[in-house]
Amino acid sequence: MKLSSFRYIVPQAFKSMFHNGLMTVAAILTITISLFLCTAFWLLIINVDANARQIEDDVRVLAYLSEDTTEDQYAAIEEEILAIPGVASCEFVGKDEGIKELEARFGGVDLEETLGGENPLPDRFSIMAETTDDVTTIADKVSNLAAVDVVRYGEGTVEKLFALTDTMRRVGVAVMILLALAAVVLIAMTIRLAVMARKKEIMVMKWVGATNAFIRLPFLLEGIFLGLFGGLLALVLVLLAYVNAGDYLASTISFVLVLDIGQVWLNTLVFTLAAGLLLGIFGSLFPLARFMDV
Amino acid sequence: MLIQTVSLGKKYKNGIVALYDIDLSIDYGEFVFLTGESGAGKSTLIRLLFREELPSSGQILISGRSTMRLSKKDIVRLRRNTGVVFQDFRLMERSTVFDNVAFALKAVERPWDEIKKRVPRVLERVGLAGREQENVMHLSGGEQQRVAIARAIINNPIILFADEPTGDLDPRTSMELMELFNEINEQGTTLVMATHDKNIVDTYNKRVLTLSAGRLISDSVGGWQL
Numbered sequence: 335m336k337l338s339s340f341r342y343i344v345p346q347a348f349k350s351m352f353h354n355g356l357m358t359v360a361a362i363l364t365i366t367i368s369l370f371l372c373t374a375f376w377l378l379i380i381n382v383d384a385n386a387r388q389i390e391d392d393v394r395v396l397a398y399l400s401e402d403t404t405e406d407q408y409a410a411i412e413e414e415i416l417a418i419p420g421v422a423s424c425e426f427v428g429k430d431e432g433i434k435e436l437e438a439r440f441g442g443v444d445l446e447e448t449l450g451g452e453n454p455l456p457d458r459f460s461i462m463a464e465t466t467d468d469v470t471t472i473a474d475k476v477s478n479l480a481a482v483d484v485v486r487y488g489e490g491t492v493e494k495l496f497a498l499t500d501t502m503r504r505v506g507v508a509v510m511i512l513l514a515l516a517a518v519v520l521i522a523m524t525i526r527l528a529v530m531a532r533k534k535e536i537m538v539m540k541w542v543g544a545t546n547a548f549i550r551l552p553f554l555l556e557g558i559f560l561g562l563f564g565g566l567l568a569l570v571l572v573l574l575a576y577v578n579a580g581d582y583l584a585s586t587i588s589f590v591l592v593l594d595i596g597q598v599w600l601n602t603l604v605f606t607l608a609a610g611l612l613l614g615i616f617g618s619l620f621p622l623a624r625f626m627d628v
Numbered sequence: 629m630l631i632q633t634v635s636l637g638k639k640y641k642n643g644i645v646a647l648y649d650i651d652l653s654i655d656y657g658e659f660v661f662l663t664g665e666s667g668a669g670k671s672t673l674i675r676l677l678f679r680e681e682l683p684s685s686g687q688i689l690i691s692g693r694s695t696m697r698l699s700k701k702d703i704v705r706l707r708r709n710t711g712v713v714f715q716d717f718r719l720m721e722r723s724t725v726f727d728n729v730a731f732a733l734k735a736v737e738r739p740w741d742e743i744k745k746r747v748p749r750v751l752e753r754v755g756l757a758g759r760e761q762e763n764v765m766h767l768s769g770g771e772q773q774r775v776a777i778a779r780a781i782i783n784n785p786i787i788l789f790a791d792e793p794t795g796d797l798d799p800r801t802s803m804e805l806m807e808l809f810n811e812i813n814e815q816g817t818t819l820v821m822a823t824h825d826k827n828i829v830d831t832y833n834k835r836v837l838t839l840s841a842g843r844l845i846s847d848s849v850g851g852w853q854l
């Protein structure tokens with residue numbers, strides 16, 4: 335196989351793709367849809383993961399002070415909290431500050447006005463644990479304090495989120511395998527048709543002494559082109575969708591963390607193109623192995 | 629000896645035995661007719677000789693080497709030294725004369741500059757000088773067979789197999805083509821031609837192998853044997 339022979343091989347691959355028009359389009363679209371779904375799903379997973387991790391970093395025990403607690407008791411309560419083993423810091427958050435935080439999280443709505451000019455939030459202490467493991471014991475102890483009404487901490491949420499990403503990963507792998515299979519089958523069908531359409535030429539090539547590599551390479555290339563075109567299309571679509579979905583989320587629920595496109599585009603590009611390439615190679619190798627040998 | 633077969637037999641998958649114990653040898657430069665009634669096994673023998681099919685028993689030796697035990701590389705080399713033409717030409721329709729012939733050189737990965745020079749030369753040899761850009765479907769049957777011959781000989785094969793190359797052509801066109809085959813043979817290419825045209829066999833005083841029901845029943849020089 336000579337390198338210069340690519341001048342004969344590459345045009346054959348393209349000619350075959352055009353000749354096979356409808357099938358080519360179907361194969362490329364299948365690859366695009368498969369890779370788009372896989373990539374979109376993966377982006378969703380890493381974003382949920384990032385949110386879970388951010389919440390995890392932010393796990394704190396919130397000790398809401400009951401209505402009848404008077405302000406002069408606050409210092410004593412703070413001391414009691416700080417005395418609990420595993421407590422790293424304890425910060426007082428007054429009810430006014432509390433509602434402002436909430437308002438910011440919901441994207442600048444005037445909550446107090448919505449609620450009829452009344453702030454329903456109690457004052458609270460926001461307690462940071464030294465490690466996430468301490469959170470439960472700290473929460474237990476804090477809730478035993480007489481002046482403390484409710485204790486809330488984000489631990490459950492984090493566990494649920496991680497459980498969610500776990501499930502998503504497992505479902506994702508199964509879905510990806512199915513989608514990849516569909517793409518490989520479509521490519522294999524396309525290449526099979528291409529081989530059949532060029533049956534006569536393949537016979538002539540064999541008679542005159544073309545090597546196996548020379549006969550097969552155009553079809554392998556055709557598969558690779560299909561895969562790469564599909565991958566490229568999926569890449570463009572998924573990045574467009576990501577930017578739009580990200581903008582939309584950021585403008586509606588501001589406390590959701592959306593990874594910046596700068597953090598994901600390279601991985602997305604490598605994944606879509608590499609997956610497209612692999613699908614193309616596998617898809618064309620099957621029919622080639624089955625349908626022709628000298 | 630260029631071609632030698634030793635108790636060559638062929639049984640197809642459907643159980644039909646097409647050839648029984650064929651022993652023959654063909655020397656470099658010979659012109660051999662292969663005759664016999666329809667179904668006698670002519671095409672089968674030719675397909676075995678250019679290794680389109682493999683024997684079910686016996687051996688084929690080309691230049692002393694068994695074709696059964698060739699590496700892929702050697703198979704490729706054997707095919708580059710073997711040309712083949714058929715009754716139905718087997719050209720690429722929708723392509724020009726040039727493209728059909730150039731295809732054989734592209735397939736063996738010759739450089740483009742060389743292809744551009746060699747195709748017109750071989751077309752001249754087969755009597756189609758200057759017809760490069762014509763679509764093969766617009767040519768007469770005889771001319772189409774000339775294109776197929778050009779494609780088969782452009783790599784200068786040592787052996788040319790022809791399976792009823794004049795089967796679909798009128799007597800006059802057949803004779804013109806036979807002249808071309810004769811020239812090719814005189815220029816050194818060994819020629820093995822299956823035919824059931826008595827007229828052709830009688831006109832050329834060549835060696836005649838006669839098959840009947842899968843057996844070689846006669847091997848003589850000159851004239852129809854059945």
Ligand SMILES: Nc1ncnc2c1ncn2[C@@H]1O[C@H](COP(=O)(O)OP(=O)(O)OP(=O)(O)O)[C@@H](O)[C@H]1O
Nearest residue numbers: 640641642644646665666667668669670671672673
């Ligand atoms: N691919 C095949 N599979 C099964 N049987 C076949 C195949 N090719 C040929 N045969 C059978 O083998 C026998 C010999 O056929 P072959 O084509 O070699 O004869 P032939 O001498 O070329 O005949 P013709 O003059 O009609 O071309 C016939 O009985 C035919 O039916």
Ligand SMILES: [Mg+2]
Nearest residue numbers: 670671672791
């Ligand atoms: Mg025949």
